[in-house]
Structures are given as structure tokens and as C-alpha cells.
Amino acid sequence: MLLNQIDSPADLKKLSIFQLETLAEEIRGFLIEKLSKTGGHLAPNLGVVELTIALHYLFDSPNDKFIFDVGHQSYVHKILTGRKDRFDTLRKYKGLCGFVKMSESEHDVWEAGHSSTSLSAAMGMAIARDLKGEQNKIVAVIGDGALTGGMALEAMNHIGHERKNLMVVLNDNEMSIAPNVGALHNYLSKIRTDKHYAKAKEEVEHLLKKIPAIGGTLAKTAERLKDSLKYLVVSGVWFEELGFKYFGPVDGHNLPQLFETFKQAEKVNGPVLIHVITVKGKGYSPAEEDSHTWHGGGPYKIESGQFIKAVGPPMYTEVFSNSLIELAEQDERIVAVTPAMPGGSGLLKFAELYPDRMIDVGIAEQHAATLCAALALEGMKPVYAVYSTFMQRAYDQIVHDICRQNTNVIFAIDRAGFVGADGETHQGVYDIAFMRSIPNMVMMMPKDENELRHMMKTAVDYNEGPIAVRYPRMNGVGVKMDEEAKPIPIGSWETVRDGEGFAILAAGPQMLELAFGAAELLKSEGIQPRIVNARFLKPLDEQMLMNLYEDGYNILTLEEGTVKGGFGGAVLEFYAERDIYGVRVKPVGIPDYFVEHGSPKEQRQEVGLTPERVVTELKTMLPRKRQRA
Numbered sequence: 001m002l003l004n005q006i007d008s009p010a011d012l013k014k015l016s017i018f019q020l021e022t023l024a025e026e027i028r029g030f031l032i033e034k035l036s037k038t039g040g041h042l043a044p045n046l047g048v049v050e051l052t053i054a055l056h057y058l059f060d061s062p063n064d065k066f067i068f069d070v071g072h073q074s075y076v077h078k079i080l081t082g083r084k085d086r087f088d089t090l091r092k093y094k095g096l097c098g099f100v101k102m103s104e105s106e107h108d109v110w111e112a113g114h115s116s117t118s119l120s121a122a123m124g125m126a127i128a129r130d131l132k133g134e135q136n137k138i139v140a141v142i143g144d145g146a147l148t149g150g151m152a153l154e155a156m157n158h159i160g161h162e163r164k165n166l167m168v169v170l171n172d173n174e175m176s177i178a179p180n181v182g183a184l185h186n187y188l189s190k191i192r193t194d195k196h197y198a199k200a201k202e203e204v205e206h207l208l209k210k211i212p213a214i215g216g217t218l219a220k221t222a223e224r225l226k227d228s229l230k231y232l233v234v235s236g237v238w239f240e241e242l243g244f245k246y247f248g249p250v251d252g253h254n255l256p257q258l259f260e261t262f263k264q265a266e267k268v269n270g271p272v273l274i275h276v277i278t279v280k281g282k283g284y285s286p287a288e289e290d291s292h293t294w295h296g297g298g299p300y301k302i303e304s305g306q307f308i309k310a311v312g313p314p315m316y317t318e319v320f321s322n323s324l325i326e327l328a329e330q331d332e333r334i335v336a337v338t339p340a341m342p343g344g345s346g347l348l349k350f351a352e353l354y355p356d357r358m359i360d361v362g363i364a365e366q367h368a369a370t371l372c373a374a375l376a377l378e379g380m381k382p383v384y385a386v387y388s389t390f391m392q393r394a395y396d397q398i399v400h401d402i403c404r405q406n407t408n409v410i411f412a413i414d415r416a417g418f419v420g421a422d423g424e425t426h427q428g429v430y431d432i433a434f435m436r437s438i439p440n441m442v443m444m445m446p447k448d449e450n451e452l453r454h455m456m457k458t459a460v461d462y463n464e465g466p467i468a469v470r471y472p473r474m475n476g477v478g479v480k481m482d483e484e485a486k487p488i489p490i491g492s493w494e495t496v497r498d499g500e501g502f503a504i505l506a507a508g509p510q511m512l513e514l515a516f517g518a519a520e521l522l523k524s525e526g527i528q529p530r531i532v533n534a535r536f537l538k539p540l541d542e543q544m545l546m547n548l549y550e551d552g553y554n555i556l557t558l559e560e561g562t563v564k565g566g567f568g569g570a571v572l573e574f575y576a577e578r579d580i581y582g583v584r585v586k587p588v589g590i591p592d593y594f595v596e597h598g599s600p601k602e603q604r605q606e607v608g609l610t611p612e613r614v615v616t617e618l619k620t621m622l623p624r625k626r627q628r629a
């Protein structure tokens with residue numbers, strides 16, 4: 001196996017083109033085999049095997065810097081840079097990260113996980129390089145999906161104007177996670193597919209070369225003719241107009257073509273964009289045929305192409321999906337908006353039933369948020385279906401457009417809490433902190449899948465402004481679903497277990513399970529904490545908080561979110577604002593650091609979201625006297 005001879009990019013340079021092509025197939029086999037055990041982003045990585053080999057063969061990493069947009073397609077880069085032996089630990093606790101990770105290798109020069117940052121990073125590195133008088137190459141690899149992210153256009157605008165020497169490799173496989181959308185995607189399709197386009201381009205370029213260099217007005221006309229003809233047929237003209245020299249489209253699985261194109265591009269002084277056409281999932285037919293499903297996933301059986309799925313109650317995403325459909329049947333104002341995640345956010349069934357009411361805006365969280373504000377102002381009921389982590393992209397639009405104008409936008413925040421294998425760039429652990437501080441925002445989190453359905457009903461019936469429901473990336477707890485979805489009084493908590501002396505205010509199913517686990521441990525010691533389903537993170541249940549104070553309870557809050565600015569802080573603020581200092585409040589949640597990949601259970605263990613920790617914290621609180629008879 002040639003792959004066994006590759007421990008660094010330098011080893012590539014010893015191979016012939018034929019051997020490199022053999023190596024590509026060996027890497028495909030390696031990825032298919034390893035990821036069948038670990039899961040991961042198979043289809044994106046199968047699509048960039050030759051491209052990544054070409055980059056490492058032609059350039060000199062880490063002196064030349066490769067910046068992978070999102071970074072989910074960096075497994076081949078990791079294989080070629082000395083990490084192939086760690087693939088059994090891919091996305092596992094303390095194992096190989098599923099994204100670029102500087103602490104793993106000197107070849108990893110820029111980390112991501114969220115899309116569309118690579119061009120800004122490349123520009124920053126190019127400016128620094130030039131200020132330092134260095135000469136290295138900077139290469140950003142960005143997908144056609146990531147190119148729809150607003151940041152990418154901001155960066156292209158800057159790069160094209162400053163004309164810095166850098167290379168943008170556009171990995172165009174026509175897919176985001178789902179099929180790509182938007183005018184830019186249509187433009188790329190035109191360049192990619194129009195054979196006539198390519199033929200005409202050749203003929204006109206040949207013709208243009210024949211126009212002799214002549215003087216006088218005729219020369220000006222000839223130049224104008226050249227420009228307008230070039231505009232008509234030269235592909236990539238949009239990029240050229242933005243200041244990039246465009247190369248392509250080139251077959252991203254053809255090493256000789258890639259080599260030739262990169263060598264041509266290297267000669268250009270200024271920004272270049274190389275349009276590489278790849279097949280997402282190349283080399284494994286289930287992934288080629290359905291690269292949406294195979295964008296990312298768990299372990300699978302290679303032969304059958306079947307994922308090995310854990311059996312259990314429906315995921316919260318599925319309950320959200322069914323509830324949205326049930327509500328949309330009754331209310332035609334409901335529209336769903338997703339920033340490029342129709343599958344992950346559970347909107348595929350809804351889209352089939354209501355194609356006109358499912359809006360996929362591409363990777364454009366900011367645009368999605370402001371779009372929802374306008375939809376709401378016009379009397380629609382927009383449901384912004386978004387992962388907690390990706391919603392971070394739209395913070396200003398949530399403040400400035402949705403909340404300040406007090407619009408009836410419903411936030412369906414999925415992946416709230418620890419997400420597991422995607423790790424620190426994807427943890428859904430900041431939304432409580434950053435949403436609860438915005439005026440007019442209402443924020444809910446259900447104790448189980450049945451309450452999620454009631455919360456969706458609550459959200460649709462609510463007409464006083466923005467309202468959010470957040471739910472985790474996990475199966476439901478397996479409770480029976482009520483006959484009918486009913487609205488929950490805004491700001492009302494629910495005591496789910498009576499007790500004395502201590503009250504545990506738990507937000508969400510993971511934390512309620514933790515609270516009951518702690519109560520179990522305390523039973524033998526005769527301590528019985530009251531357990532409260534703190535299902536509204538904003539507004540708080542102020543009456544209950546006053547009663548807990550007056551009845552002499554000490555309070556421990558539990559949230560799978562950062563304690564900095566989180567739910568526990570809101571409870572502390574409540575008492576402090578009323579000059580009530582006798583009650584002990586202990587916020588327990590995620591400490592102030594980024595929690596890396598692993599399973600959610602391992603992540604909770606690492607940060608001390610365990611029954612044992614809760615028991616320890618409760619025992620530090622001495623019981624208080626009742627403040628009322």
C-alpha cells in the first residue's frame with residue numbers, strides 16, 4: 001500500500017502521477033473503511049481526495065498555508081500530514097478532531113467548523129505575509145455551499161479590491177448539505193454544464209487573439225468588442241469582475257488537469273479563483289447517489305450502505321417536524337425558514353407538504369433572521385429553524401430586526417446543549433446567555449418530547465413578539481404524547497417532584513434527568529430536594545421564586561449551557577434586583593471554556609454535570625429558616 005509510505009506531504013513528491021492516482025484510490029478505501037466504524041463527514045471527504053493530494057504535491061505546507069472552509073472536508077489533509085494512524089479515534093473523546101485543529105499539526109493553520117470564514121482568514125494571512133515581507137502561498141479551499149455565506153462575499157469584495165496574491169479553490173460539487181440553492185449556485189451550474197458555452201468560449205478566445213493590435217478609434221472599438229465578447233462567453237466573468245483571475249471549470253478528480261491548472265494559476269500576480277468540479281461522495285455509490293444523507297452520519301455497514309441506527313424514542317427534531325406540520329395544517333400563516341439545513345432541522349417532510357412555505361436561503365443565517373422579521377411584520381408566522389450554534393451568526397439581526405421591532409418570529413433552536421462529536425465549534429451552549437439578555441424575547445425549553453409539542457402550540461398562539469423553543473440533539477425520553485397540543489402559560493414553571501430545603505431548577509430533559517439522579521443519591525441521606533421543570537428561561541416564574549425564598553429553600557440551577565450569563569445568573573439577578581440576599585443560589589452549568597468533541601455523556605462528565613457533583617453542591621448549602629409561617 002502506497003498509503004503506508006505517506007507520513008508527510010514530502011513523501012508525496014516522490015510518487016509518479018500514476019502512483020498518486022493509485023494513492024487516491026487507497027485513500028478512498030481507507031476513508032470508507034474507517035468511517036464505517038467512527039462515522040463522520042464521508043461524502044465531503046471522498047470528493048476532495050485528488051484535490052487535496054494535488055495541493056500537498058504542488059505546494060509546500062505548512063510554509064504555504066491551506067485554509068479549509070468549514071473544515072469538515074479535511075480528513076484527506078489529515079491523512080497526508082501524519083495522522084492516518086489516529087483515524088480510529090475520529091471525533092471520539094480526546095481523539096482526532098473532525099475539523100482542522102492547530103494543536104494536532106503544524107499543517108493545520110486555521111480552524112473552523114462554521115462555514116464561510118476561509119476567505120477572510122486567507123486575506124488576513126495575505127496582508128500579514130506582505131507586511132512581514134514573506135513570500136509563502138495562501139490557498140483557501142471553499143465549497144459552493146460555503147460560498148453562499150455572506151462573509152465570503154464580504155471577503156471577496158475586499159480581496160478583489162486589494163488584489164492580494166492568494167488562491168481561492170472553489171470546490172463545486174453542486175451540494176451544500178442539501179442540494180445547493182440560490183442565484184450563485186445557478187450561475188455556477190451554467191458555467192459547469194453549458195458545453196456550448198465552453199465551445200463558444202474557445203472559438204471566441206481564438207478569434208480575440210486574431211484581432212491585430214491596431215491604432216486609432218478602431219483599436220478602441222476592438223478593445224470594447226473584446227471586452228463585451230469576453231463578457232458573453234468567458235466563464236467565471238462574475239469572479240473576474242470582482243478582481244479575481246478565474247481558472248476553470250476543471251475536473252477535480254483529474255490529477256494532470258489539476259496540476260496544469262494550478263501551475264498556470266501560480267504564475268498570476270493577484271487573487272486567483274480556481275473553479276474545481278467534484279463529485280460529493282465520489283467512489284462510494286451510496287454516498288454518490290445520496291450525498292445529502294451521506295454528508296455526515298454515524299457508523300454504517302459498507303456492503304449495504306445502511307447506517308447503524310440506535311433504536312429509541314423519536315429525536316426531538318422529529319417531534320418538532322411533526323408538530324410543525326400539525327400546526328401548519330391549521331394555520332396557513334406558518335412558514336419555515338432554514339439557512340441550508342432542511343434535513344438536519346427536520347423540514348424535509350414539511351417541504352414536501354408545503355413547498356411554498358419552506359424557504360431555504362442557503363448558508364445565510366443573518367439573511368434568514370431578517371427575512372423572518374419582515375415575514376412576521378407582514379402577518380406571517382415565520383418559524384426560524386436553526387441550530388443553536390449557527391444562530392450565533394445572526395445575533396445582530398435577532399436584536400436589531402426581530403426583537404427591537406417586536407416581531408412574532410418563532411425560533412426553533414435545535415442542537416441546544418452538548419452536540420457530541422462535532423465538538424467545540426458546534427456546541428449549542430451560548431444561546432441561553434445571548435438570547436435572554438434581549439428585550440421582548442421569550443425563551444422555552446421542554447422537559448420531554450410531549451412538552452415540546454405543547455411549546456410549539458404555545459409559540460404559534462403567542463402574538464406578543466419573538467418566542468424561542470430550544471431542544472437538544474437527542475432522542476426523546478419516551479413519554480406518551482397527549483391527545484391534543486395545548487398552550488402553556490408564559491413564564492410558568494412546573495414542580496415535578498416535591499421536596500424540602502433545596503430546590504433544583506432544571507432546564508431541559510438532560511438536566512431534569514440529572515436532577516432526579518442526584519435526588520436518588522440523596523434519598524439514603526434523608527435529603528429530598530424539590531425538582532422544578534424550569535421550562536421558561538425567560539421570563540422566569542417570579543411567583544415561584546418568591547415562594548421558594550419565603551419558604552426557606554436554597555436553590556441550585558441546572559443548565560446545559562454556559563454559566564456565564566446563563567439561566568442561573570438570571571435567578572441570581574432576580575433576587576439581587578429585589579435586595580433579597582438570604583437565599584443561596586448555586587448556578588451549575590458549563591464552565592467558561594470550549595468543550596471539545598466526544599459523546600454528550602463524556603462532555604457532561606468532563607464539566608461536572610453529574611449527579612455526584614449536584615449532591616456535593618447541595619451539601620455545601622446549609623438549610624435556611626422559613627421566612628413565613
Ligand SMILES: Cc1ncc(C[n+]2csc(CCOP(=O)(O)OP(=O)(O)O)c2C)c(N)n1
Pocket residue numbers: 044047070072073113114115142143144145146147171173175176177280295339340341363365390393
Ligand atoms: C455558519 C454555518 N452554517 C451552517 C453550517 C452547516 N454546514 C456544514 S457543511 C455545510 C454545507 C457546506 O457546503 P459546501 O461548502 O459546498 O461543502 P461540501 O460539503 O459540499 O464539500 C453546512 C450548511 C455551518 N458549518 N456553518
Ligand SMILES: CC(=O)[C@@H](O)[C@H](O)COP(=O)(O)O
Pocket residue numbers: 070072113114177295296344415419422473
Ligand atoms: C459540518 C457541519 O457543520 C454539519 O455537517 C454538522 O456537522 C451537522 O450536524 P448534525 O450532525 O448535528 O446535523
Ligand SMILES: [Mg+2]
Pocket residue numbers: 143144145146171172173174175176
Ligand atoms: Mg458543496
